[in-house]
Amino acid sequence: MIRIMSGADTTVAALNAERMKLEVISQNIANANVTNTPEGGPYKRKEVVFESVMNEAFKSQDGNNETPMMVKVGKVETDETPGITIHDPNHPDADAEGNVTLSNVNIHEEMVDMIMASRAYEANLSAMKYARSMAVQTLRIGRS
Amino acid sequence: MIEGLFNQTNYVATKKMMDATTLRQEALASNIGNVETPGYQRMDVSDSFKKQFSKAISQGGKEAFGDLNASLEVDSSAIARDETGNTVDLESEVLQLGENQIAHQLESKIITGSLAKLRLAITGRP
Numbered sequence: 001m002i003r004i005m006s007g008a009d010t011t012v013a014a015l016n017a018e019r020m021k022l023e024v025i026s027q028n029i030a031n032a033n034v035t036n037t038p039e040g041g042p043y044k045r046k047e048v049v050f051e052s053v054m055n056e057a058f059k060s061q062d063g064n065n066e067t068p069m070m071v072k073v074g075k076v077e078t079d080e081t082p083g084i085t086i087h088d089p090n091h092p093d094a095d096a097e098g099n100v101t102l103s104n105v106n107i108h109e110e111m112v113d114m115i116m117a118s119r120a121y122e123a124n125l126s127a128m129k130y131a132r133s134m135a136v137q138t139l140r141i142g143r144s
Numbered sequence: 145m146i147e148g149l150f151n152q153t154n155y156v157a158t159k160k161m162m163d164a165t166t167l168r169q170e171a172l173a174s175n176i177g178n179v180e181t182p183g184y185q186r187m188d189v190s191d192s193f194k195k196q197f198s199k200a201i202s203q204g205g206k207e208a209f210g211d212l213n214a215s216l217e218v219d220s221s222a223i224a225r226d227e228t229g230n231t232v233d234l235e236s237e238v239l240q241l242g243e244n245q246i247a248h249q250l251e252s253k254i255i256t257g258s259l260a261k262l263r264l265a266i267t268g269r270p
Contacts, residue, residue: 006166007173014177021180050181058170066216068174071181120179123238127173130241134169134248141252142259 003058004138005131010055011124013070018121020073021048025114032105035093042083043103045110049074079104153206155258160197162251164189164214168244171216175237182228186237190217 024046034043051074058067081104089098171187178184193214200208222231264270 003166003170006169007171010170010173010177014173017177018180050178052178052181052184055174060215064215064217066187066218068170068187068216069178069181069184070174071178116180119234120176123176123179123234126238127176127241130245131169131173134166134245137249137252138166141256143256 005135007068007127007131009057010068010070011128011131013072014124015121015128017048017050017071017073018117018124021050021117022114022121024048024076025110025117028105028110029107029114032103032107032110034103035091035100042101043105044083045079045103045105046076047079048076149262151206152258153204153209155255156206156209157201158251158254158258160209160212160214162248162255164193164197165244165248165251167214167216169241169248172237172241172244175232176234176241179230179232179234179237182230184230184232185218186222186231187216188219190215 028045031043037043050071052069052071055067055070060066083102083104085099085101087097087099088094091100094100168189171189175184175186193212196212197209200212219231224231225233260270
């Protein structure tokens with residue numbers, strides 16, 4: 001198979017992975033103040049772990065084994081560290097002693113993760129643009 | 145006789161360079177895609193190809209370019225950028241994307257120029 005746009009499948013995989021990470025981060029931020037989930041207890045933040053696999057579609061010219069690595073979301077883990085417990089007897093989810101445990105979402109960390117993921121997403125878009133313009137340029141070879 | 149038309153040293157050398165440039169794009173796409181993958185080591189076109197290519201250029205002769213094939217390898221001189229050992233520096237990779245594209249444009253201009261000269265020689269018209 002001719003790879004006219006070099007690295008396009010690698011870049012698409014990365015765009016998908018970063019987008020999924022952004023979705024998980026938005027979910028964390030949206031649920032940052034939830035103290036009462038259907039499973040009981042406060043919301044526990046989720047995080048994605050990336051892993052990369054060899055690109056099967058890539059064939060090197062001299063049979064050497066190195067291929068570009070395609071990234072994917074390996075797993076979505078739940079962070080089990082407990083959130084802080086505050087004393088607020090007026091809170092609707094306060095227990096008998098007036099304490100309530102908050103979710104373990106740290107907004108500052110989520111914002112930093114979000115910035116990293118957006119940055120990576122934009123860099124991948126840039127790679128896709130360059131791959132496309134190189135392919136267009138290739139097709140112009142020989143045209144006067 | 146037909147091979148003679150397309151065997152000029154510059155033409156052959158530029159074709160090999162263009163193969164390496166498109167291969168490099170694959171490596172850069174892999175690096176940028178894996179900027180957040182724990183422990184990922186950046187890759188690039190192999191050093192041995194670069195050395196052999198420079199040698200072939202300085203020694204002249206199109207036979208030297210014959211079996212030269214670019215391949216990917218892990219960049220062993222890259223340093224870790226985060227605590228997981230990921231060696232990708234995003235700014236540097238994006239910069240190299242730009243350089244790679246300029247190199248590709250240069251190579252395609254050279255190849256188009258060689259073909260245009262041939263066309264001029266054969267048909268008398270550019």
